[in-house]
Amino acid sequence: MKSYRGYILDLDGTTYVGKQRLTSAEDFVHRLKAKGLAYMFMTNNATRGVEEIYQHLGHYLELPVSPSQIYTSAIAAVEYLKEFHNNKSIFVLGEASLKDAVRKAGLDLDMSENAQLVLQGLDRQVNYETLTTATRALLNGAEFIVTNRDQLIPTETGSSPSSGAITAFLEEASQVKAHLIGKPSPSIVEAAIKKMKLAKEDVLMIGDNYKTDIQAGHLAGVDTLLVLTGVSTEADVDPTRYQPTYICSDLGAIDFDNEAN
Structure with a gap:
């Protein structure tokens, strides 16, 4: 797996599953922080505001995150409407x-x-x-x-x-x-990358949903990683259509020390 300067992580099914914690995902975020890499959390779920998501990520899961690192389809929709x-x-x-x-x-x-x-x-x-x-x-x-x-x-x-x-x-x-507005529309991914101030080739889109997360990344022109902790399985990947750049069982399988440039 190549090195990236920035990571966009889906929430439901990727960072956690409902009230169930995914310790491998939590450890992954801590490793991103320790290496000084940029990351942003993105969700299609518009039922919770940024402050509520921040409280869940930062306090309940004890992840290193600020409200500015959270981008929801509700925020994207309001920006579009304005x-x-x-x-x-x-x-x-x-x-x-x-x-x-x-x-x-x-x-x-x-x-x-x-x-x-x-x-x-x-x-x-x-x-x-x-x-x-x-x-x-x-x-x-x-x-x-x-x-x-x-x-x-x-x-x-x-x-x-x-x-x-x-x-x-x-x-x-x-x-x-x-x-x-939201995934699989590429516009929400492109808006997040703009907020991160990075080039597309330096960003990896991570999600559990082949039809939304992976397609959105593909359409936005960024590399993608399908993590098998949520909605999609390997069998859901259509060999005749867009392909994830990587597939892994969970985010604990990613070894930064063995990344190749």
Whole structure:
């Protein structure tokens, strides 16, 4: 494995699995810090804000991390909305942290079918009434933005439906195609690399999901590492499509001392 100056690490399934700790991943982060290498945590999960993730990583897992090293699909979505849809009213189908991110950005939150844009993420308390309002907004001409299309999210008790299942419902009901912000869109990876101030060839994207993490890295033009601690297995890798640069059982398998330049 070649040497890299920066590492982008997925969270769910890569750094931890729900409430289950991955000691090999924690040790890997400590080794990155000890070697003075740059790293950033990236997640498609928009159900938790940066401060909550920081508390989990920095205090519960005792990892060396600052809030500036955490980049979520919610942050990327808000940055996109401020740049391209700053004056539009926004219906948010998502949990409290996503709504808070929209409010804090000074965007117009409109929880009615008259909203001009629907922003959707994972909502584990979603009900038919909310789905109906979002669908009617889309039928009325609202644009459709989603934080991520993950089919499943790994938890300590097994895989659970994720944001993509809700996206599929709304697309089928409204016949409006969603614009994707998070992985596998390369834009979120490119934004993270820009924040790290590194060249693409100096960055390794690490994740457990072949369809999101690895594809996003591939489309962004960076090397990728598929770690087999979360959603995907080696059998999920399609030999006719994009390939991970590396595959490992867990992050403890990476030996920096044997890296070749």
